[in-house]
Amino acid sequence: xxxxxKRSEGAPGAPLALTFHGTGGTEDQFHGxxxxxxxxxxxxxxxxxxSERGAARFFRRTGEGVYDMEDLAQRTRAMAGFIRDEAARxxxxxxxxxxxxxxxxxxxxxxxxxxxxxxxVVLMHPLIPWQPAPQPGLDGRRILITAGRRDPICPASMTQxxxxxxxxxxxAVQLFWHEGGxxxxxxxxxxxxxxxxxxxx
Numbered sequence: 795x796x797x798x799x800k801r802s803e804g805a806p807g808a809p810l811a812l813t814f815h816g817t818g819g820t821e822d823q824f825h826g827x828x829x830x831x832x833x834x835x836x837x838x839x840x841x842x843x844x845s846e847r848g849a850a851r852f853f854r855r856t857g858e859g860v861y862d863m864e865d866l867a868q869r870t871r872a873m874a875g876f877i878r879d880e881a882a883r884x885x886x887x888x889x890x891x892x893x894x895x896x897x898x899x900x901x902x903x904x905x906x907x908x909x910x911x912x913x914x915v916v917l918m919h920p921l922i923p924w925q926p927a928p929q930p931g932l933d934g935r936r937i938l939i940t941a942g943r944r945d946p947i948c949p950a951s952m953t954q955x956x957x958x959x960x961x962x963x964x965x966a967v968q969l970f971w972h973e974g975g976x977x978x979x980x981x982x983x984x985x986x987x988x989x990x991x992x993x994x995x
Contacts, residue, residue, distance in 0.1 A: 797840035797876055800825050803884075804836035810886035812877060812912075813839040814897025816919075818849035824892060827983070831990065836884040840876060842896065844869070852900035858947065861899075861923065870903040877904065877911050892916040892986070894978065895947070902956070909935060916940075916986055919976055921948040922956050933964030938989040940982040942974045 800821040804810075811832045813824035821839040828837045842852040844865075853869040854862040881889055891912040893901035898920035905915055909931035916938045937960055941953040950971075957969045970985040 799838055799840040802829055802837040805834045808835045809888040809890055810836045810881055810884050811890040814893030814901050816895035816897055817851050838880050851896050870907055873900055874904050874908045888913050890914045894918040919948050929963050935965045937965050938968045940970045940985055943971050945976045947976045
């Protein structure tokens with residue numbers, strides 16, 4: 795699968811950091827942030843290839859929180875192939891994924907289907923409105939979820955359910971809340987920095 799993507803090449807042997815924008819975003823939304831968080835890393839930021847009234851997304855939906863599950867499955871496989879190809883191209887042995895909203899959802903879907911592809915996962919305001927099947931391959935994966943307690947798009951109860959599911963699969967999960975809604979806040983970026991602080995990048 796070929797996506798329009800922004801790429802910043804890193805040092806030989808450096809990790810690969812992938813960023814995934816929210817609905818209506820572009821490949822620029824988090825590309826620079828990833829470069830700041832992971833100096834020297836390969837940074838690759840694909841643009842969603844679905845248009846929703848002109849807004850770029852990574853898969854189709856029929857309403858707010860109502861996903862076209864067949865389309866999601868197809869595009870999850872395509873994204874997994876893209877990640878696999880980028881890891882091979884860069885030679886990176888460690889892959890980091892960071893997504894917001896719709897971007898968090900495609901990243902989560904890839905992690906649920908192909909947990910071996912991404913070592914460290916940051917999901918900002920994800921919404922997984924179905925009960926995932928057990929996935930033992932998530933055991934030991936590092937996952938950070940950031941969310942707003944008053945998020946009208948991603949209800950807190952569903953965020954907590956996702957975190958609990960991931961913990962049940964053996965993932966090393968951290969869950970960070972702010973008191974707002976669906977917006978990204980500065981304290982979330984601090985939480986991401988702290989999530990990676992103990993780990994050499």
